[in-house]
Amino acid sequence: MRRHxxxxxxxxxxxxxxxxxxxxxxxxxxxxxxxxxxxLEPTLGQGVxxxxxxxxxxxxADLTWIRSYVLWxxxxxxxxxxxxxxxxxxxxxxxxxWENSAYAIGFDxxxxxxxxxxxxxxxxxxxxRRLFHAYARKGIALLEDGMGHAxxxxxxxxxxxxxxxxxxxxHPLAIAYYRRAAEAPDGPWFAARICAQVMWEAGRQEEAxxxxxxYWTERMRGxxxxxxxxxxxxxxxxxALRITPGRRIERQAWER
Amino acid sequence: MNASFRRxxxxxRITFLEAVRQRFFAFLLVLGVAMVLSxxxxxxxxxxxxxxxxxxxxxxxxxxxxxxxLAVVMTAQLFFSEIDNKTALTLLAKPLSRWEFLFGxxxxxxxxxxxxxxxxxxxxxxxxxSRETELLALxxxxxxxxxxxxxxxxxxxxxxxWLRLGVVxxxxxxxxxxxxxxxxxxxxxxxxxxxxxLQWIAQDAVLKPTxxxxxxxxxxxxxxxxxxxxxxxxxxxxxxxxxxxxAGATGEVVLSGLLYVAAYLALxxxxxxxxxx
Numbered sequence: 001m002r003r004h005x006x007x008x009x010x011x012x013x014x015x016x017x018x019x020x021x022x023x024x025x026x027x028x029x030x031x032x033x034x035x036x037x038x039x040l041e042p043t044l045g046q047g048v049x050x051x052x053x054x055x056x057x058x059x060x061a062d063l064t065w066i067r068s069y070v071l072w073x074x075x076x077x078x079x080x081x082x083x084x085x086x087x088x089x090x091x092x093x094x095x096x097x098w099e100n101s102a103y104a105i106g107f108d109x110x111x112x113x114x115x116x117x118x119x120x121x122x123x124x125x126x127x128x129r130r131l132f133h134a135y136a137r138k139g140i141a142l143l144e145d146g147m148g149h150a151x152x153x154x155x156x157x158x159x160x161x162x163x164x165x166x167x168x169x170x171h172p173l174a175i176a177y178y179r180r181a182a183e184a185p186d187g188p189w190f191a192a193r194i195c196a197q198v199m200w201e202a203g204r205q206e207e208a209x210x211x212x213x214x215y216w217t218e219r220m221r222g223x224x225x226x227x228x229x230x231x232x233x234x235x236x237x238x239x240a241l242r243i244t245p246g247r248r249i250e251r252q253a254w255e256r
Numbered sequence: 257m258n259a260s261f262r263r264x265x266x267x268x269r270i271t272f273l274e275a276v277r278q279r280f281f282a283f284l285l286v287l288g289v290a291m292v293l294s295x296x297x298x299x300x301x302x303x304x305x306x307x308x309x310x311x312x313x314x315x316x317x318x319x320x321x322x323x324x325x326l327a328v329v330m331t332a333q334l335f336f337s338e339i340d341n342k343t344a345l346t347l348l349a350k351p352l353s354r355w356e357f358l359f360g361x362x363x364x365x366x367x368x369x370x371x372x373x374x375x376x377x378x379x380x381x382x383x384x385x386s387r388e389t390e391l392l393a394l395x396x397x398x399x400x401x402x403x404x405x406x407x408x409x410x411x412x413x414x415x416x417x418w419l420r421l422g423v424v425x426x427x428x429x430x431x432x433x434x435x436x437x438x439x440x441x442x443x444x445x446x447x448x449x450x451x452x453x454l455q456w457i458a459q460d461a462v463l464k465p466t467x468x469x470x471x472x473x474x475x476x477x478x479x480x481x482x483x484x485x486x487x488x489x490x491x492x493x494x495x496x497x498x499x500x501x502x503a504g505a506t507g508e509v510v511l512s513g514l515l516y517v518a519a520y521l522a523l524x525x526x527x528x529x530x531x532x533x
Contacts, residue, residue, distance in 0.1 A: 006526045013519035018480035020515055024508035025459050027482055031501050033458065035486065050423035055489070056317030058310050061304055093492070096303050 006253060019215060033092050061090035065097060065167065070104035072104060075112045081105060098146030099159050105162040106139025157181035160190060171202035177248055182215065189220070200237070209237045226252060262358055265350050267360020268367065275368040281334075284326050285372055288318040292379050296387065307391065308384055308401045309496050316382030316491040319373055319417045324449050326372060331365045332441040335432040342532055344479040353524035358399055362422075362429055362521055369421045377414035381407060384495075409494035412506060419513040420488035426517045428484065430524035433531060452485035459484055483516045 068083035084101035110131045143160045147153045159175030178195035192215045199208035220227040302310040338344040370457030395402035428445040435441040462475040493499045
């Protein structure tokens with residue numbers, strides 16, 4: 001009996017350690033987003049395992065990205081997509097991987113698929129349209145995933161907007177993304193102009209003018225040279241909408 | 257009790273000296289140091305990460321990979337050299353109990369890995385600080401937000417890695433107490449490290465509801481027997497602030513690590529008690 005009693009201390013300690021680890025794991029799990037992502041499963045046998053185990057994740061993400069580029073050159077769609085997604089999963093805080101993976105998936109892969117099916121002459125237009133839409137949606141879904149992890153999200157919003165505008169031809173969606181990008185604290189100057197342009201072309205002229213006018217007044221007028229090209233665009237809008245002189249933006253001292 | 261501590265301390269000192277004199281330790285330390293120093297030259301191969309993150313990752317990788325190799329191989333080697341050379345027989349013939357011998361071996365090996373981890377962490381801190389200073393000056397010129405790192409976070413991370421390696425040493429010692437050969441201890445010890453790094457899969461699964469009580473019992477047992485080594489990998493969050501670590505969570509990780517060390521050492525002591533030398 002005494003012989004068996006000796007095993008009680010290690011067993012109790014293991015039980016206590018395991019219970020304590022369960023509590024601590026729940027607390028620290030969100031701080032390690034790289035692990036447990038399904039995108040890594042197909043690549044585990046290709047040298048990614050070390051990155052999953054711990055350490056060197058950034059370096060392995062870089063190597064995975066280089067290998068994905070080799071497959072991108074060969075237009076190997078499944079291999080390229082798998083490795084690009086693995087790079088995103090290994091370093092989810094990096095904007096670069098999300099943005100460029102979405103570009104490759106959303107803009108390139110539909111073309112590869114059409115060529116694989118016999119080329120643009122053989123594949124019916126309807127199938128081509130369906131493929132472009134399917135890959136663009138995949139790209140946008142990847143960007144949405146990336147926005148939850150990357151530190152800088154504005155370039156991801158712009159890429160999503162481009163995919164929605166050019167590939168999906170979904171103007172309301174493109175406007176929503178451009179608008180979010182323009183209104184972000186680090187939003188680039190061109191995002192607002194493109195947003196207004198897409199709104200205008202989608203038939204929402206009044207809304208485009210009002211939004212772009214507010215944006216220019218609040219965020220552009222007082223900065224740098226006052227963004228004269230954007231003001232010029234607003235003047236063109238005022239002309240097209242036949243806005244009375246009293247309701248137009250007041251003339252700026254520097255305006256030609 | 258004091259006499260016991262003195263004997264453990266005595267074994268630990270001898271083990272530590274024996275360990276740091278070995279070429280294998282020096283070789284892996286030089287490799288780790290070279291890895292941290294070369295990270296600055298390799299940063300041209302970096303895509304879109306923060307530069308500091310890329311440099312830090314080299315250091316984290318060095319501590320994780322070489323530290324794990326050192327913990328498994330050196331611990332088994334230090335243990336089996338005493339058995340194979342029959343010095344263990346001479347030592348245990350003196351008023352020294354087997355658990356004191358085992359605890360002394362643990363303390364000596366852990367101290368050696370402390371040197372390894374804190375030398376690498378110190379060097380990594382120096383490299384990160386020097387690059388951060390350059391990046392701060394560059395950021396001032398370009399008006400960008402500078403990249404920074406946390407020195408206290410690095411100290412915490414080094415402490416967690418040291419504790420993780422302590423758990424590995426305790427696991428390898430309990431395996432060595434049972435094993436007949438050095439090779440067996442190294443192979444099973446390495447597998448235990450890999451299993452420990454992947455233990456979180458069972459830990460995640462155990463939190464999800466399941467219909468099978470057998471499966472649930474298996475997961476529960478797995479999470480209790482294997483240490484969760486992944487919970488110590490908080491480098492990005494602590495050093496680079498990529499994600500927030502809740503207050504007190506690091507303390508919980510430390511506590512679970514210490515409990516694992518105590519549990520595996522106790523297990524090793526029970527197994528070693530009945531072993532023929």
